[in-house]
Amino acid sequence: MAAASDALGLEFWSLAYSSHMAPGHRVGIVGGGQLAVMMADAADDLGLEITSLAQVTDDPIFSFGRQGFVGDALALDDLRQLASNSDVLTFDHELVDYRVLAQLETEGVIVRPGSTTMAIATDKEQQFELFERLGIAQPDTIVVSDLASALDAISRFDGVAVLKTARGGYDGRGVLLDSSEAAVREWFPTGQTTVLVQRRVDVEIEVAVQVVRAHDGTMVTYSPVRTVQSDGMCSIVHIPADIAPALEDEAMEIARKIAEAINVVGILAVEFFVLDGELLVNELAARPHNSGHLTIEASATSQFENHLRAVTGLPLGPTDRIVPAAAMANIVGQTRGEPQDQSFRPDISVHMYGKTPRPGRKLGHVTAIADTTDQAIERALDAAKELEQESEMP
Numbered sequence: 001m002a003a004a005s006d007a008l009g010l011e012f013w014s015l016a017y018s019s020h021m022a023p024g025h026r027v028g029i030v031g032g033g034q035l036a037v038m039m040a041d042a043a044d045d046l047g048l049e050i051t052s053l054a055q056v057t058d059d060p061i062f063s064f065g066r067q068g069f070v071g072d073a074l075a076l077d078d079l080r081q082l083a084s085n086s087d088v089l090t091f092d093h094e095l096v097d098y099r100v101l102a103q104l105e106t107e108g109v110i111v112r113p114g115s116t117t118m119a120i121a122t123d124k125e126q127q128f129e130l131f132e133r134l135g136i137a138q139p140d141t142i143v144v145s146d147l148a149s150a151l152d153a154i155s156r157f158d159g160v161a162v163l164k165t166a167r168g169g170y171d172g173r174g175v176l177l178d179s180s181e182a183a184v185r186e187w188f189p190t191g192q193t194t195v196l197v198q199r200r201v202d203v204e205i206e207v208a209v210q211v212v213r214a215h216d217g218t219m220v221t222y223s224p225v226r227t228v229q230s231d232g233m234c235s236i237v238h239i240p241a242d243i244a245p246a247l248e249d250e251a252m253e254i255a256r257k258i259a260e261a262i263n264v265v266g267i268l269a270v271e272f273f274v275l276d277g278e279l280l281v282n283e284l285a286a287r288p289h290n291s292g293h294l295t296i297e298a299s300a301t302s303q304f305e306n307h308l309r310a311v312t313g314l315p316l317g318p319t320d321r322i323v324p325a326a327a328m329a330n331i332v333g334q335t336r337g338e339p340q341d342q343s344f345r346p347d348i349s350v351h352m353y354g355k356t357p358r359p360g361r362k363l364g365h366v367t368a369i370a371d372t373t374d375q376a377i378e379r380a381l382d383a384a385k386e387l388e389q390e391s392e393m394p
Contacts, residue, residue, distance in 0.1 A: 027051075028050075029090055037063075042307075051069075073096050079100060079109075089111045092287060101118055116262070121268075145194055163195055164176075205274045207226050209222065210222040210255075210303050211258075214316055221252045224241040225237050226242060238326065238327040239321060239327075240325060288307055295319075298369070300319065325372055325375065326368065327380040327381075329366050331384050350383065368383065
């Protein structure tokens with residue numbers, strides 16, 4: 001609970017140093033992964049300069065010959081070095097410490113989204129408390145800090161629950177779907193930590209909404225996409241989401257409500273479960289998101305361009321869908337993908353990330369355009385499968 005009060009105490013600095021100052025054309029990205037690469041591509045079109053603070057020497061940003069250096073995203077001195085060559089800092093991951101970001105803000109560094117936003121975006125406990133305050137429906141949740149309390153919470157949910165670490169988890173990491181006592185005992189983190197125990201719900205479908213908010217409060221919202229999860233990782237995304245128009249409108253309105261409440265500057269992805277025709281909010285990401293990759297081909301302005309527009313003070317672009325239907329499929333393989341875009345045919349775009357492979361790692365994605373959702377999904381899956389098979393060939 002102390003973290004929540006600390007975050008609220010930083011509100012002055014977030015507003016003072018992240019709202020009224022208009023940054024220039026040099027953007028520092030904390031992170032050097034595929035999101036940084038795709039932001040850099042969008043930056044080229046906007047005439048912006050990008051520098052990345054990467055985690056390791058083989059991060060994708062270097063495979064594409066982009067400017068950056070290796071350092072620690074938690075280290076104040078490394079962030080200061082990034083800030084010294086940038087007019088504004090933004091993020092391609094959540095593995096940051098909002099208290100360090102707040103210190104940068106006190107030194108006059110523009111951080112977008114700001115430290116108070118990142119305090120919530122990097123902590124699922126704070127997200128849970130936020131949704132409670134805003135009256136937004138979410139799965140039944142009990143917050144615990146020790147194994148005994150976790151086992152008790154699971155029993156209160158009739159033995160069927162999902163466990164999530166409050167910090168540090170993404171793409172299925174930090175999440176336990178097996179709530180048996182043996183599995184929980186093996187998985188439960190050691191040391192001081194916070195875990196959310198949530199009643200497992202019979203999810204009908206999952207959707208996500210991207211909303212972009214400028215420093216003056218102006219917002220644009222992308223239509224919801226439907227997401228399909230595999231082993232805790234988003235594997236398929238398609239638009240239209242094929243849900244009721246009223247549900248689409250509600251999801252977009254909730255996303256805007258959250259973006260306003262946490263004073264986000266940049267893009268915010270909001271994930272939802274649909275259960276019995278009702279929305280339950282799942283979690284947030286205050287950065288470009290896997291569920292928005294298809295906006296590169298399917299929208300008038302991609303999520304990457306609009307995020308950069310927001311953090312640099314440029315006017316936000318239109319979010320209209322410009323194709324009948326689109327689907328994105330992740331490429332997961334064992335061989336390093338070529339560090340460039342590829343194309344099978346005009347209706348299929350292939351984006352390889354130049355990543356060093358390891359089991360279950362996303363090496364790229366395919367986006368397919370078609371007249372119908374089913375056609376787009378089939379084309380995207382076929383192309384992704386072909387690329388995965390090629391990557392496994394000796």
